[in-house]
Amino acid sequence: MTQKILLTGGLGYIGSHTYVELIAAGYDVVIVDNLSNSKLSVCDRLAKITGQETSFIQADILDRSALSQIFAKDAFDAVIHFAGLKAVGESVEKPLDYMQVNVTGLVNILQEMQTANVNALVFSSSATVYDVSNVSPLKEGMPTGYTNPYGYTKLVCEQILAQATHANPELKTGILRYFNPAGAHSSGLIGEDPRDIPNNLMPYISRVASGEYEFVRIWGDDYPTPDGTGVRDYIHVDDLATGHVSSLHALLDKGESHLVNLGRGQGYSVMDVLNAYSRACGRELPHQILPRRAGDIAQMYADVEQAKQVLGFEVCRDMDAMCATSWNWINTGAKDG
Ligand SMILES: NC(=O)c1ccc[n+]([C@@H]2O[C@H](COP(=O)([O-])OP(=O)(O)OC[C@H]3O[C@@H](n4cnc5c(N)ncnc54)[C@H](O)[C@@H]3O)[C@@H](O)[C@H]2O)c1
Numbered sequence: 001m002t003q004k005i006l007l008t009g010g011l012g013y014i015g016s017h018t019y020v021e022l023i024a025a026g027y028d029v030v031i032v033d034n035l036s037n038s039k040l041s042v043c044d045r046l047a048k049i050t051g052q053e054t055s056f057i058q059a060d061i062l063d064r065s066a067l068s069q070i071f072a073k074d075a076f077d078a079v080i081h082f083a084g085l086k087a088v089g090e091s092v093e094k095p096l097d098y099m100q101v102n103v104t105g106l107v108n109i110l111q112e113m114q115t116a117n118v119n120a121l122v123f124s125s126s127a128t129v130y131d132v133s134n135v136s137p138l139k140e141g142m143p144t145g146y147t148n149p150y151g152y153t154k155l156v157c158e159q160i161l162a163q164a165t166h167a168n169p170e171l172k173t174g175i176l177r178y179f180n181p182a183g184a185h186s187s188g189l190i191g192e193d194p195r196d197i198p199n200n201l202m203p204y205i206s207r208v209a210s211g212e213y214e215f216v217r218i219w220g221d222d223y224p225t226p227d228g229t230g231v232r233d234y235i236h237v238d239d240l241a242t243g244h245v246s247s248l249h250a251l252l253d254k255g256e257s258h259l260v261n262l263g264r265g266q267g268y269s270v271m272d273v274l275n276a277y278s279r280a281c282g283r284e285l286p287h288q289i290l291p292r293r294a295g296d297i298a299q300m301y302a303d304v305e306q307a308k309q310v311l312g313f314e315v316c317r318d319m320d321a322m323c324a325t326s327w328n329w330i331n332t333g334a335k336d337g
Contacts, residue, residue, distance in 0.1 A: 009083030179263030191329030220292035263302030
């Protein structure tokens, strides 16, 4: 029988790409999203890509009665929980909002799952939970820490999941620590669409490429890295999406909980990303070197052995593919709403 998956935050950046991969893998998927950081038009776009109607419920994960109705109506085999707030800067200004949506939101989902006897959950964690003193490649067993309220909520959520699975051995969880998702679906119909000034490098560069911003700001070029700019691990959002399908297989077919990094296992410097985007858009993009930013570290990239061994997961797309699909999205889908 077809397995049914509840996707919270499924109209957002990573959720929408994961939806496409889940449909392609034969799952029946229901999306729940409150549209706080996404648009209803994504439903139509997903229908265009998948060739089937998108099953969508507009609801807030903080609304317990809406959630219990959703769990009462359908018998879900698993939940993939993307819904949450993710802007680091905003989390410093509004820490309580982040605790409420990210932490209380997860607890709500877990309690509803328990009531409905749903025992598999994939959770969006982040590389931000690694302590900044760790030396890359970052391995899952390394010390954790946080430097801002957003990171704190992700770490607390991981700890809540550890305690919930300890108390209920039936519950299986896939905790996925994403490195930097980038790029867009090859159709150009879905992609990252930040409402404000983007926090992340690639959406910022894409706005320089489209002429919205004048130049790319590079915070420091005197780090101990090959070209002096900061090095990070970027993963194509379509690769990240297939990682969720692999995680579901491990939970539903093998009954195995896991905590794994999802990255490429390779670092790209800010200059590497800028040069790749310049190739993708066909012109050299202007940049300015600024002083280092407080709290930034020289380099950070994933050890991907665990993802390979536990999930059989490997990435297929490189930085050129991330930039080309991002630029395609900026020129097509992102423009018309
Ligand atoms: N994008 C990244 O760089 C990154 C990195 C690591 C982890 N993550 C995590 O992955 C998850 C998805 O990230 P994304 O980049 O797709 O973000 P996104 O903002 O594009 O998607 C999140 C979706 O959740 C919805 N949402 C927010 N609050 C909600 C609520 N209370 N009830 C229902 N829906 C709600 C939003 O409308 C949005 O559609 C988040 O939990 C994020 O913290 C993202």
